[in-house]
Amino acid sequence: MINGNQDNQSPYSISNFLPLIIIGLIIIFFTVVQQILYGFNINHAMSDFMGSFFIVFSSFKIINLKKFVEAYSTYDIIAQRYHLYAYIYPFLEFMLGILYLMRYTLLIANWITLLLMIISSIGVGYALSQKRQVVCACLGAVFKIPMTYVTLAEDILMGTMALIMLVQYYMY
Numbered sequence: 001m002i003n004g005n006q007d008n009q010s011p012y013s014i015s016n017f018l019p020l021i022i023i024g025l026i027i028i029f030f031t032v033v034q035q036i037l038y039g040f041n042i043n044h045a046m047s048d049f050m051g052s053f054f055i056v057f058s059s060f061k062i063i064n065l066k067k068f069v070e071a072y073s074t075y076d077i078i079a080q081r082y083h084l085y086a087y088i089y090p091f092l093e094f095m096l097g098i099l100y101l102m103r104y105t106l107l108i109a110n111w112i113t114l115l116l117m118i119i120s121s122i123g124v125g126y127a128l129s130q131k132r133q134v135v136c137a138c139l140g141a142v143f144k145i146p147m148t149y150v151t152l153a154e155d156i157l158m159g160t161m162a163l164i165m166l167v168q169y170y171m172y
Contacts, residue, residue, distance in 0.1 A: 028049070
């Protein structure tokens, strides 16, 4: 049982993803408000989205760090071998969130984000290809959400935004 449901409800029910949906909408709302207040700029919008995403998601991981490490280590290719990485990961995300919101050292932040998202995508993709039913560690142990292709899409989206900002940096 992925989520502890006792009423035979599918782990892929929309109600299981409600926390993720609500948090995603809040992050999008924050990003849109920032753009309305300060003028639309695609790079600023991506930085605002990524920064708020990393801060919110890392905060949930830090709330119960031990449970996050247990869940993350079941599918991340580095955390499986080195639990210290799993302990450090939420703090890396939090730091990246701060850097994105401050728009500080974005070149470094984008390279780190791209690398982390590639590594994470490999682990998530492999777990999905094996049809393993594991709890997604994206919101730590606060909410038990099954890992699905949504998890992979989140990693790919964040990695793609980092890549876009890197390409723009090196083109201009």
